[in-house]
Amino acid sequence: MKVFIDPPNSLVLFDIVERFGHEPLSAMAAIQEKIDNLEIDMPPMNMTLDDVVRGLKYAGVEVPSGIRGRLAMWGPMIEEADAAIIMDDAPYSFGCVGCERSNEMLKYLIKKRNIPILHVVYPSDEEDAKNFVISAKEFLEGLSK
Amino acid sequence: MTIKIAELSCGTEYSSVQHEIEKAALSVGAKMVYPDVSADDVDDAVKRFGFNPRSNQLKLMIARATSLADGKYDADAVFICTCFRCAEAALVRNELRRFIQDNTNLPVVTYSFTERLKAPQMLTRMEALVTIVSRKELLARERQTGLTAGLDSGSSTTKAVIMQDNKIIGKAWTTSGNVIESADQVLMEAMKQAGIELKDLEAIGTTGYGRYTLGKHYNAKLVQEELTVNSKGAVWLANKQRGEATILDIGGMDNKAITVRDGVPDNFTMGGICAGASGRFLEMTAKRMKVDIEDLGPLAMKGDWRNAKMNSYCSIFGIQDLVTQLGEGKTFEDVAAAACHSVAEQVYEQQLQEIDIRHPIIQVGGTSLISGLVKAVGEILGELPIVPPDSQYIGAVGGALLSSGFL
Amino acid sequence: MSEERETRLLMISPNSMLTPDQLVRSIHAMNKEVKVKETCYGCLVEGRRDIVKEVLCQVRKKYTNEVFSKRRAYPAGDPRRCRAQHGTRPGYCQLEAEWALLSNVQYGLECADRGETVEQTPVKGPFSVRDFKRICEE
Numbered sequence: 001m002k003v004f005i006d007p008p009n010s011l012v013l014f015d016i017v018e019r020f021g022h023e024p025l026s027a028m029a030a031i032q033e034k035i036d037n038l039e040i041d042m043p044p045m046n047m048t049l050d051d052v053v054r055g056l057k058y059a060g061v062e063v064p065s066g067i068r069g070r071l072a073m074w075g076p077m078i079e080e081a082d083a084a085i086i087m088d089d090a091p092y093s094f095g096c097v098g099c100e101r102s103n104e105m106l107k108y109l110i111k112k113r114n115i116p117i118l119h120v121v122y123p124s125d126e127e128d129a130k131n132f133v134i135s136a137k138e139f140l141e142g143l144s145k
Numbered sequence: 146m147t148i149k150i151a152e153l154s155c156g157t158e159y160s161s162v163q164h165e166i167e168k169a170a171l172s173v174g175a176k177m178v179y180p181d182v183s184a185d186d187v188d189d190a191v192k193r194f195g196f197n198p199r200s201n202q203l204k205l206m207i208a209r210a211t212s213l214a215d216g217k218y219d220a221d222a223v224f225i226c227t228c229f230r231c232a233e234a235a236l237v238r239n240e241l242r243r244f245i246q247d248n249t250n251l252p253v254v255t256y257s258f259t260e261r262l263k264a265p266q267m268l269t270r271m272e273a274l275v276t277i278v279s280r281k282e283l284l285a286r287e288r289q290t291g292l293t294a295g296l297d298s299g300s301s302t303t304k305a306v307i308m309q310d311n312k313i314i315g316k317a318w319t320t321s322g323n324v325i326e327s328a329d330q331v332l333m334e335a336m337k338q339a340g341i342e343l344k345d346l347e348a349i350g351t352t353g354y355g356r357y358t359l360g361k362h363y364n365a366k367l368v369q370e371e372l373t374v375n376s377k378g379a380v381w382l383a384n385k386q387r388g389e390a391t392i393l394d395i396g397g398m399d400n401k402a403i404t405v406r407d408g409v410p411d412n413f414t415m416g417g418i419c420a421g422a423s424g425r426f427l428e429m430t431a432k433r434m435k436v437d438i439e440d441l442g443p444l445a446m447k448g449d450w451r452n453a454k455m456n457s458y459c460s461i462f463g464i465q466d467l468v469t470q471l472g473e474g475k476t477f478e479d480v481a482a483a484a485c486h487s488v489a490e491q492v493y494e495q496q497l498q499e500i501d502i503r504h505p506i507i508q509v510g511g512t513s514l515i516s517g518l519v520k521a522v523g524e525i526l527g528e529l530p531i532v533p534p535d536s537q538y539i540g541a542v543g544g545a546l547l548s549s550g551f552l
Numbered sequence: 553m554s555e556e557r558e559t560r561l562l563m564i565s566p567n568s569m570l571t572p573d574q575l576v577r578s579i580h581a582m583n584k585e586v587k588v589k590e591t592c593y594g595c596l597v598e599g600r601r602d603i604v605k606e607v608l609c610q611v612r613k614k615y616t617n618e619v620f621s622k623r624r625a626y627p628a629g630d631p632r633r634c635r636a637q638h639g640t641r642p643g644y645c646q647l648e649a650e651w652a653l654l655s656n657v658q659y660g661l662e663c664a665d666r667g668e669t670v671e672q673t674p675v676k677g678p679f680s681v682r683d684f685k686r687i688c689e690e
Binding site: 042043044045047048049051052053062063064065066067068069070073091093097098099100101 | 155156157158159160161162163164167198199200201202203205227228229230231233234258259260261
Binding site: 030032127131137 | 646671
């Protein structure tokens, strides 16, 4: 199954989803689609004005352009997802997940899909990590492949 | 030498504007760089800075600024930019600008962008950053020498000034039409006043929108953006070459606010999204009222803006407000005062928030001749700006002054 | 090309005794048609998607719970993301932060392998106003 991960660029979540037999839907895949397009020369990410305009599907023009651009990239993936794992309060979310308002909207869009969602807490010690991994494992194994 | 401009930003890549920023930098011989920081630096920097934004990219901006302040990363100038309409980012952007100014000697400019940003909009700002870094000695010049001319090809008017031995000996202006023809006309007129011919001129400096075209046409020794050139002209005209000052230039198309220390600019803001906050709006007002633009100022001086409130942020709706007010029988004086107040208020709200005002305030440019506008600016800032003689000639004077540095 | 190329970032858990050099050598020893680039945290593996996945599968088998992986959007050495061009990009801090988390995740995976179950820890809620009032009055 296709499992959306949030933060969408997380190494840990990507690895866990894949390890337990599912396909992670990540920011990396979406960005690769863009940067491998040889017809556009807009480094570093080949984001175009049209992409940002497509973000209007998720948020109005009064919303900052960076949020609309991010949503334009993640929105289609969320629509494609069969399930999602969300790490709440991940303190390491830099880069594409550097905007907290975008991240809040992202969580909301996932919730609106009515797909199976697992919320995990950022593990701050070994016991937390154990609970995080085991609950992710149980969740992922419970999804039909 | 490539000038390294440190970029402290949030949202540029996802707004599809990063490429435009880099293109603008490249075209003026600069390069955008990101100060190196590690994940641990981010937490420490945020704690030290004392402002803890929710968005991690803003935390990263803080860490990068701290790296510059601590001299751990070497850059020549700083460009701070975030998405337009993001409140969290606007707070961080402004406070980081202050932090950089308090802790480094680097010139800094801030900007809030939309996805429509294109490289040419950034060009003047980037060029000014590069000028401040690479032409420090030239910008420190306080006296004009020899026989030189300055040409300022602005969006509304074209101005020429002839200077000799630190004195203005000829000056002329006209409304801008064809860039070269308008410049030729004012240059001829100014030379006639000065009693000289083109061949006598030892150097020419050009600035304003048409600077490149004129620079090529006249083989000018100095072709430089209007931010640095105007600020030099302003401090020379106001005789405020030493100490601090803020130069305010409400232009026909865009407005500039520049802070200077000993005549050298170190921070500036340039805005031009809305005509409602520019000289153009006052021109439209005068036209609608069927008075000469020269008469608008004295009219406004006699009026009270409180009697004819204009609550508009757009030149179109602003004129609509104006028509309504006139229709209701408000006096021309009050309406003129309201128009001046509206422009001053918007300049204050949209632009002067992006810099820290230093005193005195020197108001220049064609609009500084509209006394009602100067009064309105004074009321809003709590201090009447200084308007030096020949204040509309700042760009041309700056061009003549700085080009003499090449003799 | 996107269907074809896959670039993988392989990161070694801080608790592991494995070094990037050993990891790279062991991938080379698999004799697969992939490019391998050693990095400070592990390595980058790049090649055709199916081959890269085979490599990953073998790495996971050999170094169970010690090596973690995610896709990388940019090909190895792409100037658009190269540190030498501009300085560190935002994603760098994130990798650093996630690297620090890996030893805990490794421990979690080992527990999961042993069949351990989730321990419910009581969630601390906000202190009730009534209790707080009572303490103040005491």
